[in-house]
Amino acid sequence: MSGGPEARTVRELLFGLPMLGGELPSFDPEGAPDSPFPLFLTWLGEAVVAGVREPHAMSLATADADGGPDLRVVALRDATEAGWTFATQADSPKGRQLAARPQAAIMFHWREQGRQIRARGPVLRADAATAARDFLDRLPGSRAASLVGHQSEVLTDPAALPAAFAAASARVASAPDTVDPQHALFTVEPRTVEFWQGVPGRGHIRLRYRAERATGPWTRDRLWP
Template sequence: MSHDELTSGDFTEAEHPVELFDSWLKDAQASEINDPNAVALATVDADGMPNVRMVLLKGFDTNGFVFYTNCESRKGQELLGQKKAAMCFHWKSLRRQVRIRGPIEVVTDAEADEYFASRPRGSRIGAWASKQSRPLEGRFALEKSVAEYTARYAIGDIPRPPYWSGFRIRPVSIEFWHDRKFRLHDRIEFARETPEGGWTKTRMYP
């Protein structure tokens, strides 16, 4: 099957972007070798300088797209400071891309606690041990910190650090892109004025 044939009628006829995203993510889960939920997250610092890095999408629904991080990290501080962000998924094997833009909100403590508890024990230790985005004098210092927290939480539950939580992008724009021959790609944008509003769908020039 050619990549042009991968474009289904649902792509151009879909009326709700979250349902279309769900379909595309499932396709990616069947085709991508590593981390089909990996996404480039773009933020802006207090001086207006952009930053971008890869994170993992951990949940989504009609309310938005959720990921987790250390809130004291660079991205955490930029998210809390500017309260807006953008995402870009690119699934190379499918020749598809999804771009998402919107304001952000911090998830509830209950949501953060539930996800943190689902993480492997080593990852929960790492959340305590790593002073994310801050200078590290050497690998040994990190390993020492991991050992200290491993000993501290050797038995029983590992609580969620107070500085570790999740963010939800509440999209006002979701654009779907599919590669076509001669760079005559398919682009559909769903947009709305507020995260509570209804969606308007527009086909875009490639």
């Protein structure tokens, strides 16, 4: 039984909340491919078919200049053997952190399937022409949101936000070829990729891939849960 609305403490609220409930898919690591990308593609496809909400929401961990960790969600724009690509503002905190320390960790959590995929590796920034093409591929609303800029800066006057959105939307409408120079595409290259399948009561299944470079060759290890 969970705490319900009358619960007074976090512990009471948490009491009895299920974790890894429902029917979970199977995962046979013996039949896993030699490299992680085909398995990522299979799991992503299964997440889409299973109706997992926002399977392309990816946690992205970076470190600041002092080595302090930072974490947020970004949208996955693409993934290939070369890595996972996302877009952001180059002058945002994460953009600056990646310029100074081009290393990151990412994570997908597909709770409806009891699955987690985590990866780490170096981060490459795409050239300006590639970023511009990605920007112009976006819907007008996303382009306007990007052109508003100032990501993560202090908003001293909240009334400035709708005004900035209106100005950016007008700019996109009148000059559709406008490209935000801060729009940056980053790719997290795989060096370590781990697939985690929850199996309550029988030991969760973990399969880790490791390589010196994204092209492999890959070493595969089963991990204790």
